Amino acid sequence: MPGLFDLAGRTALVTGSTRGLGRAMAEGLATAGARVILNGTDAGRLAAAAAEMRAAGHDVLEAPFDVTDEAAIVATFARLDTQGVAVDILLNNAGIQFRRPMVELETADWRRVIEVNLTAAFVIGREAGKRMVARQRGKVINIGSLTSELARATVAPYTVAKGGIKMLTRAMAAEWGQHGVQANAIGPGYMLTDMNEALVNDPAFNGWVVGRTPARRWGRPEELVGTAVYLASAASDYVSGQIIYVDGGMLSVL
Numbered sequence: 024m025p026g027l028f029d030l031a032g033r034t035a036l037v038t039g040s041t042r043g044l045g046r047a048m049a050e051g052l053a054t055a056g057a058r059v060i061l062n063g064t065d066a067g068r069l070a071a072a073a074a075e076m077r078a079a080g081h082d083v084l085e086a087p088f089d090v091t092d093e094a095a096i097v098a099t100f101a102r103l104d105t106q107g108v109a110v111d112i113l114l115n116n117a118g119i120q121f122r123r124p125m126v127e128l129e130t131a132d133w134r135r136v137i138e139v140n141l142t143a144a145f146v147i148g149r150e151a152g153k154r155m156v157a158r159q160r161g162k163v164i165n166i167g168s169l170t171s172e173l174a175r176a177t178v179a180p181y182t183v184a185k186g187g188i189k190m191l192t193r194a195m196a197a198e199w200g201q202h203g204v205q206a207n208a209i210g211p212g213y214m215l216t217d218m219n220e221a222l223v224n225d226p227a228f229n230g231w232v233v234g235r236t237p238a239r240r241w242g243r244p245e246e247l248v249g250t251a252v253y254l255a256s257a258a259s260d261y262v263s264g265q266i267i268y269v270d271g272g273m274l275s276v277l
Contacts (some may be wrong), residue, residue, distance in 0.1 A: 025229070026039070026040055026254045026257070027256060027257055027258045028055060028132075028252055028253065028257075028258055029055065029056055029257075030055040030056040030252065030255060030256060031056035031058035032056070032111070033056070033057045033058070033111040033112055034057065034058045034059075034060065034084075034108060034110055034111050034112070035049070035052045035057045035058070035060065035110070035111065035112035035113070035114060036059075036060040036062065036086065036110045036113050036114070036151065037049040037052065037060070037061065037062065037101070037110070037116055037117050038057060038062045038090050038114070038115055038117040038143070039060055039062060039063065039073040039090070039115040039116045039117030039118065039121035039145060039157070040059075040061045040063065040070070040072070040114075040116060041062075041063035042175075042217065042237075042253040043064065043070050043209060043217055044116060044166070044214060044216060044244045044246060044247060045062075045114075045116040045117070046072060046244070047244035047245045047247060047248060047271060048063060048114060048116065048244075048248060048251045049076070049080070049114075050079075050248075050249055051074065051245070051247075051248030051249075051251055051252055052112065052114070052251060052252060052255055053076060053079075053082070054081075054244075054248075055252045055255070055256070057111075057112065057255070058082040058084065058139065058176055059076070059081060059082070059083050059084070059264070060083075060084045060085070060086050060103075060108075060110070061073050061076070061083060061084070061085055061086065061154040061163040062085075062086045062087070062088065062090070062117070062168055063087065063226065064087065064088070064089050064185055065086050065088075065250060068231055069085055069087050070083060070085065073085050073161050075134040075188065083135040084108065086099050086103075087233055090117045090139060090143035090146075090147065091138045091139055091142070091143055093146050095115065095236070096146055096150055097150060100150040100151070102239060104154075107218055109127075109154065109158065110151050110154065110161075111155075111160070111162065112161070112162045112163075112164070112255045113147065113148060113151040113161070113162070113163045113164065113253065114154075114164045114251065114255070115143070115147060115148060115164070115165045115166060115168070116166045117139060117143060118139060118140045118166065118184075119135070119136060119139045119140065119218075120136075120138050120178065121181065121216055122177045122178055122179075123177060124176070125265060128179065128180070128255045131177075132180070133180045136181055136184055137180055137183065137184050137187075138258040139184075140181060140184035140185065140188070141183075141184040141185075141187040141188060141191065142179075143176045144165050144188060144191060145191060146207075147166060148163055148165070148191070148195060151163065152195065152199055152204065155199065155202070155203075155204045156199055156202040156204060157164070159202050159203040159204075160203045160204065161199075161203070161204040161205075162204070162205055162206075162207075162254065162255050162256075162259075163192075163195055163199075163204065163205070163206040164205070164206075164207055164208065164209060164251060164254045164255060165188050165191065165206070165208040165209075165262070166188070166190050166208065166210075166211065167185050167188045167189055167192075167205075167209065167211075167266050168185035168188075168206040168210055168211065169210060169211075169212055169213075169268070169273060169274060170182040170185045170186065170212050170268060171185045171188060171208070171266060172189075172190040172210070172274060173185075173274070175186050178253065180198035181231050185275060188208060189208060189266050192206050192207060192208040192264060192265075192266060193206075193264045195264075196263040196264030199266070200263050201260060204256075205259060205260065205262060207254045207259065207262060207264065207265045207266070207267065208265070208267070208271065209247060209254070209266070209267055209268075209269060210238065210266050210267065210268040210269065210274075211240065211242065211247060211268075211269055211270065212241075212242050212268065212270025212271050212274075213232045213236065213241050213270075213271075214241060214242045214243070214244055214246075214247075215241045215242070215244065217241055219241075223241065225239070228272075229241075235276075236270070236272060236273045237271060237272030237273070237276055238271030238272055239271075240271065241272070242269065242271055246269060247269055249268055250267050254267070
């Protein structure tokens with residue numbers, strides 16, 4: 024159907040989008056026609072990413088806020104309101120990882136991972152959601168993980184946060200569906216990103232990922248684009264509360 028995946032006339036806010044998975048998905052949404060609001064905490068990196076995307080012909084705005092700073096989030100949405108910018112698509116991508124056995128894990132580190140990976144998605148989702156509900160239209164895409172379903176040693180707070188993302192997505196779907204707002208999530212498998220560089224370079228871990236994944240390789244950030252565009256577009260208007268795994272088949276096998 025012509026136009027089913029066309030995002031022209033839509034504005035997408037992508038958190039943590041100056042590099043990695045967020046940058047790839049932001050570029051994918053822009054290629055599908057959306058105006059994209061890039062987000063990051065490093066002003067220089069944010070400006071450089073925006074300049075590169077504009078040079079490629081994309082319509083890009085910048086939103087330099089920390090996803091754990093609630094006041095900055097509220098102020099950003101208020102500023103967008105004043106500028107007449109409506110966020111039609113929210114992609115909650117910002118996240119961090121912290122590896123430590125639970126018996127050695129400091130509470131402050133637990134809280135930091137939960138705040139960035141889960142609480143931020145709620146706060147930003149709430150601010151976007153109240154406006155989407157008022158307009159009776161919108162798309163929320165949260166980024167989960169394989170750990171939304173399965174645990175792995177030494178990443179307890181990340182596992183808990185990403186499990187929470189799955190249920191936050193369902194809660195959003197339950198409350199906002201009647202208002203024309205769909206909320207879904209993407210669960211990436213092991214992807215070639217800066218955050219995973221040490222794991223990629225670890226022969227034992229790399230061998231485990233390649234051997235455990237039916238595709239026999241790591242995923243590439245751009246391989247999330249198709250799913251992101253689908254969930255942001257009219258093609259998914261009757262899809263809500265779901266988490267789609269882009270994992271090379273890892274969750275399908277023992």
